[in-house]
Amino acid sequence: MAAATATLSPPPIPVGLLACQRDPLLRELATTAVSCRVSQSPAPPSNGREGKKKKAAPAPTAPLLEVILHDTIIFPEGGGQPSDVGILTSSDGEQWDVVEAKRHGGHAVHYVRLKPKQNVDDALRLFAPGAVVGVSLGEQGYKRRLDHACMHTSQHLLSAVLETRLNVETLAWSLTAAPAPCYVELARGLTPEEIAYVQEEANRLVFEGRSVHVEVEELDPSVKVMSGPSVGIPSDYTGGVKRTVVIDGIDRNPCCGTHLPSIHNLQLFLLPNTEALARSTTTSVRLYFLAGPRLIAHLTSTHTLLTSTAGIMSCGAPQVPERVQQVVDERKKATKRVEDLEAELAAVLADEIVSAPPREGGALVLHRHRTDDSANPLTFLSAISTAFVNKVTEKDSAKPYLVVLTSSPSAQASTSTTVVLVFGSDDKKVKEAGDELKAKLNVKGGGKGPRWSGKFSGVWKDAREGATVASVLESLTF
Structure with missing residues (x-):
């Protein structure tokens, strides 16, 4: 099926002037189709940036179409910002899911994943050049747009404050998948005092309600030389414009992403620590931040966890750290006491084994099985073996021995594990x-x-597995 040609529709508006970039809060738009074709390959999931190693695209689970519209409110990935998702509504009222949007040259291409009951031929007809198409973000798409806009505008604000107040340049940034915090990559780490200062300064500007607007400049297709700071223009970017996002009195930065019209109420929260990254040639750090819906989700989740923990600890939220520290200290004391008691018990059991009657010829060969719910049964069996060796050495270092110790949990099932330890005076016999x-x-x-x-999997029974161990020991000669 060949791609339809755009003969009955005005040409597509170039990336940089799309409706989603002119009005990022717009939820719906009526437009016309320019072209539609079956996709040559599935659109891989994107976070707006390509990794060092490209992963092979997964096999498509349903037909995928590439639809170009005259205009769109579905943002194609770019500038570090992931693609939007949304819905196309054809003239017959049918809704089609847009799972990805990408920039091809200067055009936004919508990747439409067909539902099981939807037909490729119907889609090619309904999205033929000139066909009326409704574009909407939908509820989930709008939440995603708002989240991306909040985090992207916050990054511009944060990077501007870091550079102007602390002279710390932003090397890179990542708009991670929600609800994880995003981060900016910096050339050096920040002290807790610097992080607190940057957060306070950024939120002071937020309180002032500085406005955000976009300045558009025609892109020279021959040289692409532009005035002002630039993060670089993709080599395949054609027919578009240069967009500079301006936060009044704070920042001017070329960017193709979607931004809020104001930083008013855009509370910015910095995680009070940085993560160091060591590379072969440079060292940098990541400073994580939250804003908008992600900050609300973070605070809600944190408060829920804190309240739940306070209930478990039978105290108020402010007392949780102190109570948790008490529990940790008590656990350490209890663990130490268990270790001391196990050491004493291991010595007693070792003495019992040493005192066992040897077989004919003088060699001590035996098997002892334990039912024990110890957190680390092998460690306890090893303590018994160590104590045994010490006692044998004290009594008679020439006495040959071979001991098998096994330990099973009290409640056994087909997936249970029995630990087996064999130790002896002759390496070959072991x-x-x-x-x-x-x-x-x-x-x-x-x-x-x-x-x-070693480990035995399954139910250990003395009459079965124990008897097998006995027969193995009986077959050994000393």
């Missing part, structure tokens, strides 16, 4: 015993020297 347990019980493990450890 390895031989471990290999036999692997072969006969499917124990997964290994070892080196006088120790071998």
Whole structure:
């Protein structure tokens, strides 16, 4: 199916002068189609910036169309800002989902994902050149637009304050997916005092309600030389204009994104820490920030978590840090006490094993199984083995021995794990015993020297698995 040619519709308005850029708060627009074709490849998910390594686009789950309109309120990705999503309404009242918008040269291309009941041929007919099309953001699309505009305008404000007040340049920024905080990348870290100062200064300007407007300048297609600061113009950007976003008395910055008409009520919150990034040639830091709907979501979530924690701790919200510290301290003391008691118990159990009667010939060969819900059963079994070796060394270092210790949880199921520890005076016998347990019980493990450890999956029964261990030990000769 060939792409339809734009013969019955006015040419598309270039990126830079689109309705979404002229009035970012506009929710609906009536326009006409310029062209429609089946997409050559699916539009990959985008965050407005390409990573160092491009990932292969996922296989399409439904037909995808590329629709160009005379005008649109669906912003195509650019300037670090992700694409909008929205809805196209054809002349018959059918709604079509726009899952992505991209800039091709100077035109905005809408990627329309067809629903199961929608037909490609019908779409090509309904979006033929000159066809009347309704464009809307929809509820979710408008929330996304408002979030992007808030975060993008906040970034301009934050970067301007950092540069003019602290002489710290913004190297890059990222408009992350909501509700995560966005960040600016800086050449150096900031002290807590500097972060507090920048936040206070930015919000002082917000309180003043500085207005935001856009200045448009014709783009010279031959040289693309423009006055004023510039973040760079894409090499494939054709037929468009240069847009400079101006925050009155604060900042002038070339940008194609959507911005709020004012910074009034645009409360800015900086996370009071920076994240260092080390690269092969440079070192930079990230300063995270929140504003608009993301800040409200963050405060709501944080307050809910704090209130819930206060309820659990049976205290007021201001007392939560103190109560949590008490719980942590008590947990440390309890853990230390458990470790001390386990050490004492390990010594007692080791003494019991040392005192067990040897087999004929003088070698001590035995198996001891425990039912234990210890957080780390192997650590406890290792403590027993260490205490045992110390006691044997004190009594008679020439006495040969081979001991198998196993530990299962009290409640067993098919997914339960029984820990197995083999230790002895002869490295070869230890390895031989471990290999036999692997072969006969499917124990997964290994070892080196006088120790071998592994795990058995399933329900451990003395009459079955225990008997197998006994037969393995019985087959060993010393």
